[in-house]
Amino acid sequence: MYNFIFSLDFFPKFGGAHHWLYKVGKYWPEPTIVLTSYINKLIKEQQNFDSQPHGSIIKIKRFPFKVNSLGIDGNFFRNFLILSNFLKRFPSTSPILFHAVKATPEGVILALLKILYKRRNIKIITYAHGEEFLIAQTSRQLKLLTKWAFRASDLVIANSFSTQKLAKLFCLDSKIKVVHLGVDFEDYQIPLKERLIWRKRWGFPTKNIILITVARMEPRKNHATVIKALAKLREKGLPIVYILIGDGEERKKLETLVKDLAVEPHIKFLGCVSEREKIKSLCASDIFIMPSIQLGPMIEGFGIVFMEAAAAGLPSIAGNVGGQPEAVVHGKTGLVVDGKNADKIANAIQFLVENPDIRKRMGEEAKEWAKKHDWSIISKITYEQVKSYLG
Numbered sequence: 001m002y003n004f005i006f007s008l009d010f011f012p013k014f015g016g017a018h019h020w021l022y023k024v025g026k027y028w029p030e031p032t033i034v035l036t037s038y039i040n041k042l043i044k045e046q047q048n049f050d051s052q053p054h055g056s057i058i059k060i061k062r063f064p065f066k067v068n069s070l071g072i073d074g075n076f077f078r079n080f081l082i083l084s085n086f087l088k089r090f091p092s093t094s095p096i097l098f099h100a101v102k103a104t105p106e107g108v109i110l111a112l113l114k115i116l117y118k119r120r121n122i123k124i125i126t127y128a129h130g131e132e133f134l135i136a137q138t139s140r141q142l143k144l145l146t147k148w149a150f151r152a153s154d155l156v157i158a159n160s161f162s163t164q165k166l167a168k169l170f171c172l173d174s175k176i177k178v179v180h181l182g183v184d185f186e187d188y189q190i191p192l193k194e195r196l197i198w199r200k201r202w203g204f205p206t207k208n209i210i211l212i213t214v215a216r217m218e219p220r221k222n223h224a225t226v227i228k229a230l231a232k233l234r235e236k237g238l239p240i241v242y243i244l245i246g247d248g249e250e251r252k253k254l255e256t257l258v259k260d261l262a263v264e265p266h267i268k269f270l271g272c273v274s275e276r277e278k279i280k281s282l283c284a285s286d287i288f289i290m291p292s293i294q295l296g297p298m299i300e301g302f303g304i305v306f307m308e309a310a311a312a313g314l315p316s317i318a319g320n321v322g323g324q325p326e327a328v329v330h331g332k333t334g335l336v337v338d339g340k341n342a343d344k345i346a347n348a349i350q351f352l353v354e355n356p357d358i359r360k361r362m363g364e365e366a367k368e369w370a371k372k373h374d375w376s377i378i379s380k381i382t383y384e385q386v387k388s389y390l391g
Contacts, residue, residue: 002094003032005057006110007101008065008079010036012045016304017129020159020181021101026055027379033058035083037065070104071141080109087113087120095121097386100153103132104142107149114152123390126153128176130301130322133166138297146170155389157382159302160323177385180326181304182378185371188311190283199284202268208239209353212285212314214278214305217248220295222319222339224250224257229346231261238353241266245273245281282312286359287352291319291339303327306334311370315362317348333366 005025010018025032034057039046050060063082066075090096100107107126114122126149136146150156150171158164158178167176204210211230215221223244230242244254244267251269258267273281282288288309292300302323306316310333318324319339330336335352337344352359 001030002090002096003028003030003099004096005032005034005036005099005101006083006106007034007036008067008106009039010034010060012039012042012049016181016301017101017127019304021099021127022054022057023182023184023375024379024382025057025099027376028056029380029383030056031058032056034060035086036060036062037067038062067105070135071139071145072108076105076109079105080112083109084113084116087117092120095123097123097125097390100124100126100149102127102129103146103149104136105145107153108145111149111152123154124152125155125157125386126150128156128158128163128167128301130159130163130166131297131299133163133170134297134299136170155386157385160326162323162326163301175389177389179378179382179385180373181302181307182373182375183304183307183311183370185311185374187279188283188308188313188370190280190312194280195283198280202241202243202284204241204266205239208241209287210241210243210285211287211289211349212243212245212282212309213288213290214245214282214308215290215292216246217244217250217254218298219250220293220298220300221250222291222293223254225291225339225342225345226289227254227257227261227263227267228342229349230266231263232342232346233350233353234263234266236350238350240349240353241268243268243270243281243285245270245278247272279308279312282309282314285312285314287317287349288312288314288334289317289345289349291317291337291345291348292321292324293319293339294321300324307370307373310366313363313367315352315359315366317345317352329365329369332362333369334362 005021065079068075098110100110110124136143147170156176164176164178300322306327309316316328316334318328318336320336325336328334335348337348
């Protein structure tokens with residue numbers, strides 16, 4: 001069987017969805033080929049990435065795909081023809097398994113391919129993230145296309161039970177399987193000495209408790225409420241500081257908020273950092289915090305970063321919407337709170353700061369939780385689900 005991951009965009013430009021598919025493919029026990037686009041603005045980065053060893057992914061093959069929308073437009077049919085012509089290179093009798101990174105537009109293209117090539121043995125696995133179902137409700141066309149993509153899929157892999165609940169409105173419950181997201185656990189097992197050295201780079205007093213968020217700076221990630229909580233708790237005398245990794249449209253507003261609240265000495269914006277710097281920063285911190293909220297159709301389907309923080313041995317403070325309560329086990333690996341309630345966020349921070357023994361225990365339980373979600377295990381579980389369901 002030929003095994004393909006179909007994603008119209010991919011590394012080195014990526015998001016959580018691409019990260020998920022890449023890790024599943026990397027540890028897949030059968031050869032895998034990624035079918036994706038050229039990234040003209042990142043040619044050197046693309047070439048460097050493609051030339052690296054990628055585990056079971058034996059090849060990353062790029063095409064002149066173009067995407068302007070999630071719906072049907074000229075590029076949709078252009079992308080369909082490119083993929084269709086590529087498929088003609090393979091014997092018509094050979095079974096083909098496609099992993100669609102998203103329902104729209106990738107899953108829709110594959111659904112059309114499956115209809116027009118009925119004689120070919122084409123199977124489709126579509127990966128469900130959560131927010132696509134809410135986005136689909138904003139447009140009649142997107143709703144129809146999303147339903148078509150999921151109903152044409154032979155199997156749907158959802159990243160959480162929260163996402164599964166949303167998916168049930170679009171396809172048969174029997175074809176939806178839940179597989180939580182993972183982490184490369186060993187990458188986060190950094191010696192204590194190295195963690196302390198990295199921690200000193202930030203210049204905070206030794207006894208300070210360091211909060212950290214790694215996320216795109218957009219309203220639903222809720223950085224602003226965390227900053228307000230920090231300001232309130234600093235007034236109470238709590239020795240807390242805050243590291244923000246990432247960038248986005250909210251950054252200028254957040255920097256202005258920090259100035260207005262006069263907490264500049266206690267907060268650092270690190271911007272976008274390398275993967276290795278991200279890992280070291282998590283390992284050098286004390287508490288991970290990202291109490292995301294639902295904003296319009298945008299929701300946290302699971303949150304890979306919670307698992308990364310757990311692998312680093314950090315307890316997390318998460319929001320209570322989407323799949324966050326599945327990524328963070330309340331009272332064991334961290335605390336789950338109402339992200340819209342600033343007082344509850346502040347109380348959660350204060351509780352973990354004032355109870356170092358509980359913070360340590362939660363960090364240890366978080367590490368054990370992450371170890372069970374190593375990407376090699378998650379990929380194996382996904383493979384077993386595919387084999388048991390599709391044969």
